[in-house]
Amino acid sequence: VTDELTLRRPDDLHLHLRDGDLLRAVVRHSSGPFARGLVMPNTVPPVLTATDAEAYRKEIRDAVPAGHRFEPLMTIKVVPSTTAETVRQARAAGVVAAKLYPEGVTTNSADGVRDVMALALAFAAMAEVGMVLCVHGESPEAFCLDREARFVDHTLPRLVDEVPDLRIVLEHVSSATAVDWVRSAPTGLDGRHRVAATVTVHHLLLTLDDVVGGMLAPHHFCKPLAKRPEDRDAVLAAALSGDPRFFLGTDSAPHRRRDKESAEGCAGVFTAPVALPVLAEVFEDHGALPRLDAFTGSHGAAFYGLAPNEGTVRLVKEPWVVPADHGGVVPFRAGTTLRWQFVDGGDQGPTG
Ligand SMILES: [Zn+2]
Numbered sequence: 001v002t003d004e005l006t007l008r009r010p011d012d013l014h015l016h017l018r019d020g021d022l023l024r025a026v027v028r029h030s031s032g033p034f035a036r037g038l039v040m041p042n043t044v045p046p047v048l049t050a051t052d053a054e055a056y057r058k059e060i061r062d063a064v065p066a067g068h069r070f071e072p073l074m075t076i077k078v079v080p081s082t083t084a085e086t087v088r089q090a091r092a093a094g095v096v097a098a099k100l101y102p103e104g105v106t107t108n109s110a111d112g113v114r115d116v117m118a119l120a121l122a123f124a125a126m127a128e129v130g131m132v133l134c135v136h137g138e139s140p141e142a143f144c145l146d147r148e149a150r151f152v153d154h155t156l157p158r159l160v161d162e163v164p165d166l167r168i169v170l171e172h173v174s175s176a177t178a179v180d181w182v183r184s185a186p187t188g189l190d191g192r193h194r195v196a197a198t199v200t201v202h203h204l205l206l207t208l209d210d211v212v213g214g215m216l217a218p219h220h221f222c223k224p225l226a227k228r229p230e231d232r233d234a235v236l237a238a239a240l241s242g243d244p245r246f247f248l249g250t251d252s253a254p255h256r257r258r259d260k261e262s263a264e265g266c267a268g269v270f271t272a273p274v275a276l277p278v279l280a281e282v283f284e285d286h287g288a289l290p291r292l293d294a295f296t297g298s299h300g301a302a303f304y305g306l307a308p309n310e311g312t313v314r315l316v317k318e319p320w321v322v323p324a325d326h327g328g329v330v331p332f333r334a335g336t337t338l339r340w341q342f343v344d345g346g347d348q349g350p351t352g
Pocket residue numbers: 014015016040251253
């Protein structure tokens with residue numbers, strides 16, 4: 001019986017850290033277990049340029065507790081005014097990805113993009129400088145459960161076809177249609193995968209029943225919505241398969257309790273505090289524990305062209321109860337007992 005698990009220090013390749021007080025309240029839940037996080041740019045105001053990204057990176061670094069070694073991987077938000085020059089300057093400032101939100105599709109996306117191909121020059125610049133395009137792949141005009149499938153059928157093929165060297169991550173994949181599409185997407189001329197997908201913790205577990213099937217569960221409300229059991233099972237199978245195109249991006253998205261338990265509740269699940277313990281349970285329950293390390297520690301880094309992290313983290317099989325609240329934010333699985341526990345004391349690797 002395995003009662004201890006050692007993983008390469010993991011990457012969270014889709015993360016919302018917010019700013020100000022909320023950033024300071026939540027960042028330790030990512031900077032403790034994770035070596036790096038790809039930090040989403042949909043703050044208020046958003047991160048649009050190299051200058052914005054540098055300022056936000058500094059704010060995050062200043063908020064990380066002493067003793068944690070955490071590298072925020074910065075992104076900019078693609079908006080109608082994003083140009084090739086915006087992209088080049090951002091890349092020069094170390095920005096690794098740009099995030100595309102269709103207009104109006106999720107938190108703070110009212111300034112999102114309506115006509116994706118109007119940005120072809122910016123996308124071409126991204127391909128040229130080696131910046132990844134991260135896509136919130138939902139078409140807002142479709143019925144809510146069909147938005148991802150519509151995006152995958154209508155918009156994603158155009159992006160792939162018309163910007164030949166662009167590398168794309170379909171974020172928080174949530175439907176069988178999207179999983180199948182990622183699996184069948186064309187590779188680049190160099191033979192490398194051009195399309196990959198992040199997988200959240202909560203989309204491995206939830207269906208729409210867990211959101212609205214009984215009492216309304218606002219802390220399970222997220223975009224894209226958790227869908228049918230067969231969609232959840234397809235996402236799960238992709239994560240467990242060891243296919244390098246599927247890797248962890250938690251989409252941990254903290255909102256204050258009052259903003260979730262509200263007449264106009266915000267979308268997002270705060271999974272950072274439980275991500276590794278829940279993943280260990282899921283992978284173990286499906287006999288795939290040996291594949292967890294690659295899902296959290298190497299597939300994503302490889303797609304992004306980043307060196308894998310050095311050092312390890314440790315989990316032990318020791319039941320614990322998830323707190324009801326972390327600084328005014330309700331974590332995923334709050335109040336429930338998890339059997340794996342993250343413990344400090346892994347090898348953080350060489351400092352530098
Ligand atoms: Zn997100």
